[in-house]
Amino acid sequence: MISATLALADAYVREGFGTREFFNQTTVHPLGLAVLGVLGLATCLVHRRYLLLPLLALACVVPQGQRIVIAGLDFNFVRLLLLVGIARVVAFSEWTHIRPKALDRIVVAWTLIGAIGYVLQVGEFSAVIYRLGLGFDILGMYFMCRVAFRDWRDVDIAVTGFAVMACFSFFFFMVEKLTGRNPFSIMGGVPEFTGMREGKLRTQGPFVHAILAGCFWALLLPIVAAKVLSKRRSQRMLGLFGSLAILSIVLFCASSTPLIVLGCNGLGAIIYRYRRHMRLIRWTTGLGLLALHLYMKQPVWHLIARIDVVGGSTGWHRYKLIQSAIDNFHEWWLCGIPSTAHWGYFMFDVTNQYVLEGVRAGIVAVIAFVWVLVYAFKHVGETWPTVRRNDYLCLLSWAFGVSIFAHVNVFLAVSISHSAQSLLALLFVLAAIASMAPDPVAQPxxxxxxxxxxxxxxxxxxxxxxxxxxxxxxxxxxxx
Incomplete structure (x- = not known):
């Protein structure tokens, strides 16, 4: 019984919810294979600045369950398209223009530290294979984005792509909401019938879970919404329709976490007017949380347990997970821990990215991950003053910071390492921030x-x- 529980816990930690049925087995649908072939050809032929668009389209229309397993190596379709893109970048030496930034080095360090810690903890060759795959996803997506972004025009093209895909995805989510059947289920990787909680359908589209679907689009909302300040009327309309489509998708998902992300986006939009006073805002927020922590009978992170926006939320589980990680710090701080099932009821479900980093690789991996987010904020603070004379670019650079702020909060409730789409959203934002951060003396x-x-x-x-x-x-x- 105990061994079965530990095996189930390891499956949750390694593969994440919604993907265990398709792990380590080939699942290919002719339609998905055709989409992969077309987008792979497009990746080879398009101009460098459009390099990211086929990857974005694949993430939004093909479920992650579509994959090919060769000799125990698991290649989902996003990973296969990454291989094609990286081969093209290397063949044409399109990487040589990249000017290294501090954020680049920290992303690489975070990936390496996580891999080393996990391999030391597990001590098996399978752990090496698993971390090589995850590391390839992280660094491959990040540097594909870095290659695609040379100036603000390139970033604007990618944002336009997200807005178009939001409008395209809206119709599929609406069909799923009206019929209770997922159109993407014909390819496998997602259930045919839409899940329901508290009497509400929770649409998920090609994503492995409704929460991840809502969070993916909600985290990109501020970037798409920034296009409403573009100087061309067509771009303003695209930003408006894209934003409305994203809001509709988030509501269709009927999950509390994406709605909380919308609240973070709204708060970031309000602070935009006071962006020149961010030091005061940061200190005030930090001292306010400290005061709450001292005043409340429970720790300040107990506030998560009280959040229930749409009903049926598992806020208490997320609070208990943080508290259990603190109480059992001695178990995981060095190189992580194989299983958290013994921490309490359903504690094997690690729905917290910060805790997951520690469980997989120890406290150093947590510090490296947090440092990635810190430097992302730092680069945003350096970028928006350089384009303050252009309203659209100033708002767009600020929107990337708002998206990172939303990521910081959503990581308390969601772990994204098992979702290629969620990783793409995070790494796109990080790469855009690094690419546009001013560094006039950096050498390509x-x-x-x-x-x-x-x-x-x-x-x-x-x-x-x-x-x-x-x-x-x-x-x-x-x-x-």
């Missing part, structure tokens, strides 16, 4: 092999960056 990666020309290249990069900033302040997207 491709020139590290040519040290004799370093001085000349540094001067050229600095001059080009200064010219780009002046141009972006006027009209970087050519929309005047």
């Amino acid at each position: 990666l491709g020139e590290w092999l040519r040290p004799r020309r370093m001085r000349l290249l540094r001067a050229r990069v600095a001059a080009a960056r200064a010219s780009m900033e002046r141009a972006s302040s006027r009209d970087p997207l050519g929309t005047a």
Whole structure:
């Protein structure tokens, strides 16, 4: 009995809810394979700045259960498309323009620390295979985005892609809401009949769970909504319809967590007016939480247990998970722990990304993950003043910060490492922030092999960056 419970717990930690039925078995539908083939061909042929769009389309229309298993190696369709994209980038040396930023190094460090900690904890070759796959997903998506983004025009194209896909996805979610059947179930990877809780249908589309579907689109809402300040009327309308489509999808999912993300987005939009006073706002918020912690009979994170927006929420489980992680710190702080099932009822379901990082690889992995988020905020604070003369770009750069703020909060209730779509949302935002952060003296990666020309290249990069900033302040997207 105990061994069966531990095995089930390990399945939850490794694969996440909604994907266990398709783990380690080939599941291919002809329609999904056709979509993969078309998007793979598009990845090879499109211009570099459109490189991210096929990956985005695949994540939004093909369930994660679609996969091919070869000799124990699990290749879901997103991973296969990543392989095609990376082969194209390497073949055409499209990575050489990347100017390393602090966030790049921290993302790599977070990935490596998590992999080393997990392998040391499990001590089996299967752990190496698993972390190689997850590391490939994280670094592959991140650097594909970094390759695609050279200037604000490239970022705007990706945002446009998200807005178009939101409008496209809306119709499928609406059909699922009206019929109670998931159109994507014909490909496998998602159930045919839509789940229900408290008498409400919880649509999920091609995502592994309704919560992840709602969170994915809610986390991208501020970025899509920023297009309402674009100078072209067509782009403003696209931003408006895309935002309405996302709001509808979130409501169709009927889950509390995505609605809380919407609240975080609203708070970020309100603070935009007071963005020049962020230091005061941060200190006030921190001291306020500390005061609540000292005043309340329960710890401040007990507030999570009281949140129930749509009914039937599991806020108490999420609070108990945090409290159990603190109480059992001595068990997992070094290299993690194989199972959390013995912490209490249903504690094997680790629905908290911070706790999951610690359970998998120890406290150092948690610190590295938090450091990624800290530096994302830091780069946003450095970016928006450089484009403050352009209302759209100023709001767009701020929107990326709002999305990170929403991620910080949603990680308390959702673990995303098992979802390729959720990873894409996070890594897209991180890569866009790193790409647009000002760093006029950084040397492109491709020139590290040519040290004799370093001085000349540094001067050229600095001059080009200064010219780009002046141009972006006027009209970087050519929309005047």
